[in-house]
């Protein structure tokens with residue numbers, strides 16, 4: 046490997062006050078052993094292998110054995126032999142993000158890889174393995190974050206500082222969904238970590254999915270699948286460190302990692318190389334600790350800071366939602382979005398199964414009116430799905446059950462609501478209006494009524510105020526409502542065949558807010 050230029054090295058490290066040296070005594074595969082480092086090393090320390098002035102291989106300490114330190118390289122070990130000089134860096138590695146990093150694409154060592162020249166370094170170093178704010182000083186989750194995807198905004202409301210996992214097999218649409226959220230969110234900044242992706246996918250993600258507008262308010266960290274495990278793992282750390290930098294300035298940050306499974310696999314590679322025993326599915330115990338430490342760094346900030354809302358994709362191998370990484374992530378995050386191949390196969394994207402997905406910010410994040418709409422929509426979906434097989438076989442006779450008839454009439458529109466092209470954006474209020482209309486519960490937005498929405502529409506308001514019991518003319522009446530009596534939302538709820546069920550459900554609803 047070429048000697049690192051000084052600017053590149055400065056991007057990820059603080060130069061040591063004095064140089065301390067060790068010496069290579071053994072190289073086994075990707076594992077290097079050194080001696081002679083004194084008291085200066087600990088797990089995670091950086092070491093530079095420097096056989097001559099032209100070669101400089103950055104490594105990290107991953108373990109100790111019999112008085113030797115075990116290192117893994119960030120690049121190839123070409124040119125490294127026994128007796129090679131190992132320059133030890135005593136301080137914990139840090140990066141120095143800057144506002145000018147927005148719009149940039151960088152690698153797992155915080156070096157620019159977009160051909161737009163070197164990065165400017167900021168004045169505030171952030172440790173790569175930063176700690177989350179202490180639990181007692183952390184704020185509570187903030188208000189609902191607009192993610193621009195109507196299924197998520199309505200059925201899976203996500204708040205500032207919440208952490209969500211996105212689970213599916215490969216090719217079901219996780220990356221596209223993440224890019225939509227990064228592009229359409231009303232968060233101040235997005236920090237996106239693409240960990241272990243194929244190189245081709247990265248370009249597609251940047252150009253087709255995120256687009257120039259999305260990129261302009263994002264920092265993208267990339268480590269492709271062919272890079273060394275340390276680079277892939279560190280890309281995830283750097284993503285969080287950059288998110289923390291913006292959070293500390295009071296910004297509400299959206300932090301995406303695609304995927305944390307690849308992060309876990311990198312940690313597995315590192316742990317096994319350092320001699321750790323494998324436990325479940327070949328993952329050594331450190332995998333789960335590292336995973337928890339990483340995801341815990343997202344969340345609300347301390348008083349005076351902003352927040353980091355985390356969206357983490359999880360690759361569910363063989364569509365087995367109980368494999369160890371899925372299980373571990375589900376136990377850490379505050380909600381999960383489950384995407385299913387059967388749904389994608391019938392052409393509905395994003396292929397989110399709303400009945401199997403949960404946001405722990407619900408129902409507190411929504412207004413009573415919004416919760417009523419969601420409860421009723423879920424009821425209709427459940428009714429339809431329970432009967433779907435019979436309906437498809439033609440074994441259900443129309444008229445036998447008004448509830449099922451209603452679901453059959455409405456379901457196609459709900460399905461249409463749930464599907465969203467990646468170039469389409471739907472804001473929170475817009476989504477509820479649309480869903481409310483479909484299920485026959487006209488949605489009257491508080492913000493519209495108090496006219497403080499940025500997109501405030503005076504004409505619409507006048508319409509609503511004049512004819513509170515009528516819908517705007519362009520909206521079709523939902524099938525369940527009789528032509529001549531358009532009830533107000535409250536009346537409607539009282540009359541609805543679902544009211545009894547809704548009430549019963551509401552009373553029996555399990556607490557989903559705690560862990």
Ligand SMILES: Nc1ncnc2c1ncn2[C@@H]1O[C@H](COP(=O)(O)OP(=O)(O)O)[C@@H](O)[C@H]1O
Nearest residue numbers: 214215216217218219220221394395465466467
């Ligand atoms: N919202 C969407 N609209 C249209 N097509 C989509 C959408 N989401 C996903 N797809 C299709 O699914 C394919 C796989 O999506 P991707 O996000 O790469 O899956 P994953 O990350 O889960 O492996 C995409 O190439 C695209 O063809």
Ligand SMILES: [Mg+2]
Nearest residue numbers: 219220221303
């Ligand atoms: Mg993907």
